[in-house]
Amino acid sequence: MNIGDAAKATGLSAKTIRYYEGINLVVADRSENGYRNYSDAHIHKLRFVQRARRLGFSIDVCRALLSLYQDRNRASAEVKSIAKKHLGEIEAKIVELQNLQQTLSHLIDHCAGDDRPNCPIMDDLSGEFHDTSADDRKLH
Amino acid sequence: MNIGDAAKATGLSAKTIRYYEGINLVVADRSENGYRNYSDAHIHKLRFVQRARRLGFSIDVCRALLSLYQDRNRASAEVKSIAKKHLGEIEAKIVELQNLQQTLSHLIDHCAGDDRPNCPIMDDLSGEFHDTSADDRKLH
DNA sequence: GCTTGACCTTACTGTAACTAGAAGCTTTAT
DNA sequence: ATAAAGCTTCTAGTTACAGTAAGGTCAAGC
Structure with a gap:
C-alpha cells in the first residue's frame, strides 16, 4: 500500500503521514523503488493516532497511548x-x-x-x- | 521610560514588547544610547494590546483594533x-x-x-x- | 580607575503540528 | 513517446512568543 492509499484508508493527508514518520511516530517500510509501503498493522496504528488526535491528545501523548496500546500487560x-x-x-x-x-x-x-x-x-x-x-x- | 519600566507598567514582558516592535505593532522611540524610549502614548497602546490579547484577539486583529482605536471617525x-x-x-x-x-x-x-x-x-x-x-x- | 551588577541591544533557535511549495524521480495511462 | 498522477526529499511558513548567547551601557561602590 502506497502513501496515497494509506491516506485514503486513514483519513489523514499524505503530508501528515510523512510528518508522523519524520517524528518517528509511525514508520513505514520501503518498497524497492523507495516508496513507503503500508501494511494493515501500519494502517491500524495510523487510525489509532488519528482517533486520538481527534480527541485532542497531543502527539506526545499519542505516542504514549500507542505504546500502551501495543503493551499486552498494560494496566x-x-x-x-x-x-x-x-x-x-x-x-x-x-x-x-x-x-x-x-x-x-x-x-x-x-x-x-x-x-x-x-x-x-x-x-x-x-x-x-x-x-x-x-x-x-x-x-x- | 526604558523597556523594563514599560514592561512593569503594562504587565507585558520586555521580550513581548520587543516582539511587538519587531512586527511593527507598537514601535518605540530611541534614546541616544540606542535604548527604546516609551512615552505615555506608547504605554497606552501597549496596554490596549495587552487587554485585547487577554480577550483572545489575535495579533492581526489587535492591529486592526489599534488602528480603529486611533481613528476618531471610526464607526x-x-x-x-x-x-x-x-x-x-x-x-x-x-x-x-x-x-x-x-x-x-x-x-x-x-x-x-x-x-x-x-x-x-x-x-x-x-x-x-x-x-x-x-x-x-x-x-x- | 575599576569592578560589579542590573539593564539594555541584536540575533538565532525552539515551540506544536502540521501545510505549502519546489525540484526531481517513478509509475501508469494514452 | 509523452503526459499526468503519484512518489521522493528539502525548505520555509504558520502563532506568539520564550530562551539563550554575545556584547554594549549605566550607576554605585571601593
Whole structure:
C-alpha cells in the first residue's frame, strides 16, 4: 500500500503521514523503488493516532497511548489516568473560554454598533471603564 | 521610560514588547544610547494590546483594533463586528471542547482503571467499539 | 580607575503540528 | 513517446512568543 492509499484508508493527508514518520511516530517500510509501503498493522496504528488526535491528545501523548496500546500487560489505570488528565485540561480550557465569552458578549451587548465612534468595547480595551455591569441603575 | 519600566507598567514582558516592535505593532522611540524610549502614548497602546490579547484577539486583529482605536471617525459598528466574529469563534471552540469532554468523560466512566489491560478507552481508539452508550441493558 | 551588577541591544533557535511549495524521480495511462 | 498522477526529499511558513548567547551601557561602590 502506497502513501496515497494509506491516506485514503486513514483519513489523514499524505503530508501528515510523512510528518508522523519524520517524528518517528509511525514508520513505514520501503518498497524497492523507495516508496513507503503500508501494511494493515501500519494502517491500524495510523487510525489509532488519528482517533486520538481527534480527541485532542497531543502527539506526545499519542505516542504514549500507542505504546500502551501495543503493551499486552498494560494496566487500564494508566490509560485512564492519561485520559483524566487530558479531560481536566479540556475542562479548564472550557472555563477559560466561557469567561471570555461572558466578557465579550457583555461588551457587545452594550455597543450600539452604528456609525458613531463611541464604543464600550474600545473603552474597555483602552482602560476607560464606563461600568456597564450596572447599567440598569438610574443615572441623572 | 526604558523597556523594563514599560514592561512593569503594562504587565507585558520586555521580550513581548520587543516582539511587538519587531512586527511593527507598537514601535518605540530611541534614546541616544540606542535604548527604546516609551512615552505615555506608547504605554497606552501597549496596554490596549495587552487587554485585547487577554480577550483572545489575535495579533492581526489587535492591529486592526489599534488602528480603529486611533481613528476618531471610526464607526462602532466596525468594532462590534470584529468582536462578534471573535465571539463566534470562541463559542464554536467551546462547543467543540464540550463534545470532546462528553466523549472523554463517557469513556473514562467506563474504564475500570485497575491493573488489568482491558480498557474501553483503548478499544475506542483502536476502533473496536463495545458500545458503552447502552450499557444499562441486560447482557447474557 | 575599576569592578560589579542590573539593564539594555541584536540575533538565532525552539515551540506544536502540521501545510505549502519546489525540484526531481517513478509509475501508469494514452 | 509523452503526459499526468503519484512518489521522493528539502525548505520555509504558520502563532506568539520564550530562551539563550554575545556584547554594549549605566550607576554605585571601593
